[in-house]
Amino acid sequence: MDIQAYINSGVLELYVLDRLSPDERRQVETYAEQYPDVRQEIEEIELALEEYALLNGQLTPPPPTALTAVLMALPNTAAAQPSATKDDPPSAAPPPRRPNWPLWLLALALGMALFGLYYFYQQAQSRGTSIGELQQRFTTLEQDCERIRDNNQENRQQLALLSDADTRGIVLAGSDNAPDSRAVVFYNQQAGEVLFSAANLPAPPTGKQYQLWAIDANGPQDLGVLDEELTSDTLLDVRFIPDAAAFAVTLEDAGGKPSPDLSQLQVIGEVPAAP
Amino acid sequence: MPSPANQDKQDTLLELLLRKDEAGMRYLFDHYGGALNNIIGRIVTEPQTCEEVLQDVLLRIWENADTYEPGKSRLFTWMARIARNAAIDRVRSKGYRQNGKTDGIDAIVVNHTTLSETMPVEHIGLAKLLDALDNNYRSIIDLLYFKDYTQAETAEALDLPLGTVKTRSRRALQKLRELLKNELIILLIISLF
Known part of the structure; x- marks a missing residue:
């Protein structure tokens, strides 16, 4: 059995389009179970037609009155189905949302920015500490310097006196x-x-x-x-x-x-x- | 390779439907209402009846979601089949004068042309896609997918030997897939910005 030839015959397209006799349909289903390639091809045909139908559907938005009508026709889920309410309390989790790419990117960027801020904050902190230490040393040196200058001045005065001819x-x-x-x-x-x-x-x-x-x-x-x-x-x-x-x-x-x-x-x- | 967006949409819808959540109906209506309406509208041309069939289809999907077999087909394929069958049942029932099938292939092709010409700007992607898809290919997809045409009827409508409907539909679908792949890449790039 040449699977590729079978796929190329177009029978899978007609299968998805629901245009096969019951015998042919069963045969396709048997092959789909046996050969992953057949299964895969069917799925891709389905996706293509799905995409095509959704694109065409953009031209024919359903009338909003239809939604109102079907919602009214729905059984009251909370009252009529106690088993469902038991499993799913009214405050059940909201429907899962499809992942939102821009939001994730934004979150990532935000995270990186926060990390960066923290990093620079730490850097600034350690620099502030070392600046404080340096300032203290500088003050000490300044005081030393002042003392030595005073000393020196005194010494010079004394020296001037000592070298004075009248002394x-x-x-x-x-x-x-x-x-x-x-x-x-x-x-x-x-x-x-x-x-x-x-x-x-x-x-x-x-x-x-x-x-x-x-x-x-x-x-x-x-x-x-x-x-x-x-x-x-x-x-x-x-x-x-x-x-x-x-x-x-x-x-x-x-x-x-x-x-x-x-x-x-x-x-x-x-x-x-x-x- | 399943498109991730469609896969997510399908999973979300199925979960909501199985939960018998009213949100499931809203989600179904918002995301697939147009496509289902389109499928029904190809067969049931009278707007009032079309809406009735749509309501019926939405309720059937909501009620029978637990009979859908994920291993056998995609959810949308299953839903589209329900929609098409419901529409066909309606036009075959007494009291509805069937006129869709008496339309010749010319009517369908002409209909397409006017469609893409009068298309609003937001559907420009579809317009381009339809233009790129050769008329013969488009006709065979539409006849088989949207209309209640058997292989034999399709062959007759398109003036093809009966044995070539399969291969022609194969080529048409291949072309459609190729075009959609490009379309998806563009959509993906757009959605990233």
Whole structure:
């Protein structure tokens, strides 16, 4: 049996068109069960005629009155068919809709856009975090920089003072109480400035503090107590006393005293006479 | 290869019909009412009777959906057969003067020509398809599919030897399928935009 020849004979077309004798019809149905090709061909012929009929049907829309009439003629499904209502409550799912391509595409695009938004949001978040960190570091550096600049300015001023021709460097030598102690005072009568450096002062005993004095015509003038942790490399800017004759450091009780206990004199040095 | 859109439509309709849902009737009317009306109208030419037959056919489909056998034919083939048979029964019944079959083949072909000329713009696709389908092919499809013509009557109407009706209808359907395939591709492209 040549199936292709059978298909080409046109008998399947007449089968679908319902123009065969009952014998021929049964034969076609037997072949359709045996040969998938025959089944497939019949289906395609059906589809072509279906398409043709639907296209032709566009020209002959059914009268709307027909729909009204048949709907009226329908048995009342809810009341007349309790079994159907049991299986299908009135609020049964709406009829399945055919898939809507543009809608799916739109949904897909929307999903991608949302994902993109989320992605960029995350990126922005992490960038915001790192910007915050950088800003903090920048602020720290700025503060460091400011401090160093102030320091530098101070150092330059001190250096300018130290290199001034009118500045006298006075070494305060150790007294009998502390023969090895040393301190240095830089005194500039013209600029009105005094710098003090504890070149070699041992740490004071507990409860004691060094106190700096300037001695002028009126006797010792208090210039303040020294910090316990004062190091030898620090140059202290201290109060200026005009026409000072000498500078001295005594060891006093913590907090200092209004007048010096000269028995506790540590270092002393005289201001050399102006040239 | 079944067209996916028609397959979906068929599945949806069958599900609704089997559920005995009123929505099934609306769906049937909206999607297939025109085609069924067209099939009936080819045989029953009187508009009032035509509508009566259409109502009868719609109700029969709705009521007998459970007797449709999906393995044997497509749903539409089954429905079209019901429509054609109902129309034929009506014209054969007494009280209806049959005049369709006495129309010669000329009437059918002339009818076609005027149809495609007066066709509204939205049916331009069908108009083009009908134009592309050779008159002889169109006639044989219409006579066999829409009219109550046997092979012998068709052969006589088209002045063909009886044995050639089969092969001629085969060629006609092949041509129709080819044209529809192009049409479907265009429709598919349009529906994507």
